Amino acid sequence: MGKAIILDAVRTPRGRGKAGKGSLSAVHPQELLAQALNGLVARAGITAAEVDDVVVGSVSQVGEQGANIARNAVLAAGWPQEVSGVSLNRFCGSGLQAVAMAAFGAASGFQQLIVAGGVESMSRVPMGSDGGGQDGQNLRLRERVFQIPQGISADLIATREGFTRQQLDAFAADSHRKATIAVEQGRFTRALVPVVDPATGQVVLARDELVRPDTSLAGLARLAPSFVELGNTAVTPDGRTLDQIALAQFPDTARIEHLHTAGNSSPLTDGAAAVLIGSEEFARAHGLRPRAVIKSIATIGSDPVLMLTAPAPVSRKALKQVGMQVGDIDLWEINEAFAAVVLETTRSLGVDPERVNVNGGAIALGHPLGATGAMLLGTVVDELERRDLVTGLVTMCIGGGQGIAVIVERV
Numbered sequence: 001m002g003k004a005i006i007l008d009a010v011r012t013p014r015g016r017g018k019a020g021k022g023s024l025s026a027v028h029p030q031e032l033l034a035q036a037l038n039g040l041v042a043r044a045g046i047t048a049a050e051v052d053d054v055v056v057g058s059v060s061q062v063g064e065q066g067a068n069i070a071r072n073a074v075l076a077a078g079w080p081q082e083v084s085g086v087s088l089n090r091f092c093g094s095g096l097q098a099v100a101m102a103a104f105g106a107a108s109g110f111q112q113l114i115v116a117g118g119v120e121s122m123s124r125v126p127m128g129s130d131g132g133g134q135d136g137q138n139l140r141l142r143e144r145v146f147q148i149p150q151g152i153s154a155d156l157i158a159t160r161e162g163f164t165r166q167q168l169d170a171f172a173a174d175s176h177r178k179a180t181i182a183v184e185q186g187r188f189t190r191a192l193v194p195v196v197d198p199a200t201g202q203v204v205l206a207r208d209e210l211v212r213p214d215t216s217l218a219g220l221a222r223l224a225p226s227f228v229e230l231g232n233t234a235v236t237p238d239g240r241t242l243d244q245i246a247l248a249q250f251p252d253t254a255r256i257e258h259l260h261t262a263g264n265s266s267p268l269t270d271g272a273a274a275v276l277i278g279s280e281e282f283a284r285a286h287g288l289r290p291r292a293v294i295k296s297i298a299t300i301g302s303d304p305v306l307m308l309t310a311p312a313p314v315s316r317k318a319l320k321q322v323g324m325q326v327g328d329i330d331l332w333e334i335n336e337a338f339a340a341v342v343l344e345t346t347r348s349l350g351v352d353p354e355r356v357n358v359n360g361g362a363i364a365l366g367h368p369l370g371a372t373g374a375m376l377l378g379t380v381v382d383e384l385e386r387r388d389l390v391t392g393l394v395t396m397c398i399g400g401g402q403g404i405a406v407i408v409e410r411v
Helices: 029-044 069-076 094-108 139-144 150-161 165-184 217-221 242-248 280-285 311-321 339-349 372-387
Strands: 004-011 053-057 084-088 113-121 203-205 269-279 292-301 331-334 391-398 402-410
Touching (some): 004 280, 029 113, 029 269, 053 069, 069 084, 094 113, 094 269, 094 292, 094 372, 150 339, 165 217, 165 339, 269 280, 269 372, 292 311, 311 339, 311 391, 311 402, 372 391, 372 402
Parallel strands (some): 053 084, 331 391
Antiparallel strands (some): 004 269, 004 292, 113 269, 391 402
């Protein structure tokens, strides 16, 4: 096996994912991804014709994001027709899975240069647009495993771990504080590709739209829990609610404390990202300076009801592959789908919180589902360089009870 090298990474700013309200909501998701693709090759100093394949994660693959958005974005970008594209879906881990697929191609020697990334326009293709729900409306499967909505899973985790509303809100406030500092200090500037209106060429968004510098604990405390009504919704013929279904799997838990709000959960978001992955041979032959090498890739399944607890075990699995320990990782990116996910993962692994999400995370910056994993990978490489550190680990919880982790080593 050879090595999979990260040559560069870019992303668009994250925009508010609400129709007519976010700055990116007027941009077709194919065009959004196309601008990231063109921004990547322009900055990396290669030509699009040299790319063997484009691998793209996207969760809601329907409507404007259907019909193989990877291939259509390649065409929208004006790349040669010989450049192929494939789209994949591992729910929230899709962008990181795209990186993994590209790394497999480069390390095996079957491919020399691959673009991996993701896109999600939640303003134009809202979550759930595919109509299948978490389980694809398979009633036989639902009789065996009833996959409750992720917000209820997050509240169940918080309840079982004993996290308080104050702890979740404090984590959210800190995410905004760190993201605000990162924006003010220009830590994201290198990666950002400003998005333009495809028709006029005018810039519509040049920086992340969701960060709120004025976020306070008092303000967060005023927000109502988001999943109380959903948890009390009857969904079975015998009248059981979603909360009751979840609690049936955990008889040691008396009730679910609904603690997650719009303030301590990740907001709906638009965005795209692209990462350039190459083989050692390609980088050497073309005089390209590697930025990092992918050391380890792991996925794992976990309880499909609790659903969001896989980041810790999948991180251990990735570390074990290369004989590393938790303390060997300089920087961690644990996706902030919900505050409880990061708190549970950090506690379970015994990670120093000062090494986790040092520039804030999805609670402050947003979570464009299919793109986030690729964005986080670029963020950790940028920050390793800025701090003159060596190793980073990116991990994400995934719907249906899965996790993914990627370890990178700065070159």
